Amino acid sequence: MTTPTPAAGSVALITGGTGGFGRALATKLRALDVTPVLADLDSERNRQVAADLGCPFVVLDVTDRAANEAVVAQVEAEHGRLDAAYLNAGISAAKSDDALDMDEFMRVVQIDLFGVVYGAEAARPAIKRAGGGAIVVTASLAGLSPMAGDPGYSVAKGGAIAFARSMAPRLQREGITISAICPGFADTAIIDRIRDQFTAANFPVLTAEEVADAMVMAWTSAEPGAAYVIQPGVGTVPYRFKGVPSAKTASGETAVVPEALRPPSMR
Ligand SMILES: NC(=O)c1ccc[n+]([C@@H]2O[C@H](COP(=O)([O-])OP(=O)(O)OC[C@H]3O[C@@H](n4cnc5c(N)ncnc54)[C@H](O)[C@@H]3O)[C@@H](O)[C@H]2O)c1
Incomplete structure (x- = not known):
């Protein structure tokens, strides 16, 4: 089965857009006549990457909430619409000591989790104005399986997956499908x-192109709130969450969550 492609003429914002996944995704989207706007930290290198790909570049530090909103406004002003937001900017901790470096922990969470929350809230009204579309969060396998060497990364990516799952119903009501991709090492x-260690151990890593294929699929075909695992030799598969036991009433029936605790779209 072939994956449906985004409509030609669509506009996508990619945060962390000049990094490995961003570049691979931008190349694929351009080939589909989509305009990928690359948002990233301000540097000569990043501007040059975007120029070499023939993509517009916007400066964005995803930890700056107001800047996320300003960038979305800029995209709408310059390109007329926003159909998809790829919330993809991310870092991992530079070292993996047993002592937890709290400054680094907070920095990872600020970028990898709050960058996603700010980006989604900024993009949401614009995508709704465009008649609906997609928000694709680049999470990680580390959000589903604990990464002992980088707890901040696991917290942030696990939080990003939980954010996508819990936001899905209200966004779906606005015609927006939010999903998360969870690649293994790429x-x-x-x-x-750590690349040398993978090479020495003959451990397979994904290519950025394999991940970018999953990112395109997530735009056009994701289930709302789904998390897609991508692993070498396995491909892209939806992660099946096991669920939790429901509360039981005194008479042993499954208790129903009170209406007021559900978003309006689920009442
Ligand atoms: N490569 C992997 O093994 C792997 C696996 C799973 C998930 N991921 C995730 O994929 C995403 C993309 O990473 P990548 O593999 O392309 O790595 P990368 O380092 O090539 O790209 C990351 C990009 O994010 C940008 N960035 C960092 N901080 C930022 C900030 N505050 N504001 C805006 N941009 C910022 C960087 O400038 C860079 O362009 C990240 O969220 C990463 O955590 C990567």
Whole structure:
């Protein structure tokens, strides 16, 4: 079965857009006549990457809430619409000591979790104005399976998956499908520090292109709130959450969550 493609003429914002996944995704989207706007930290290198790909570049630090809103306004002003937001910017901790470096922990969570929350809230009204679309969060396998060497990363990615799952019903009501992708290790700059170890152990890593294919699929075909695992030799598969036991009433029946605790879209 072939994956449906985004409509030609659509506009997508990619945070962390000049990194490994961002570049691979931008290349694929351009080939589909989509305009990918690359949002990233301000540097000559990042501007040059975007120019080389033939993509517009916007400066964005995803931890700046107001800047997320300003960038979305800029995209709408310059390109007329926003159909998809790829909330993909991310970092991991630089070291994996037993002592937890709280400053680094907070920095990872600020970028990898709050960057996603700010980005989603900024993009939401614009995508709704465009008649609906998608928000795709780049989480990680580390959000589903604990990463002992980088607890902040697991917290942030696990939180990003929980955010996508819990936001899905209200966004669906606005015609927006939010989903998360959860790649295993992939060959981008983020694994520069540990690439030698993968090579030495003959451990397979994903290519950025494999991940970018999943990112395109998530735009057009994701189930709302789904988390897609991507692993070498396995491909892209939806993660099946096991669920939790429901509360039981005194007479042993499954208790129903009070209406007031559900979003309006679920009442
Ligand atoms: N490569 C992997 O093994 C792997 C696996 C699972 C998930 N991920 C996730 O994929 C995403 C993309 O990473 P990548 O593999 O392309 O690595 P990368 O390092 O090539 O790209 C990350 C990008 O995010 C940008 N960025 C960092 N902080 C930012 C900030 N505050 N504001 C805006 N942009 C910022 C960087 O400048 C860079 O361009 C990240 O969220 C990462 O955690 C990567």
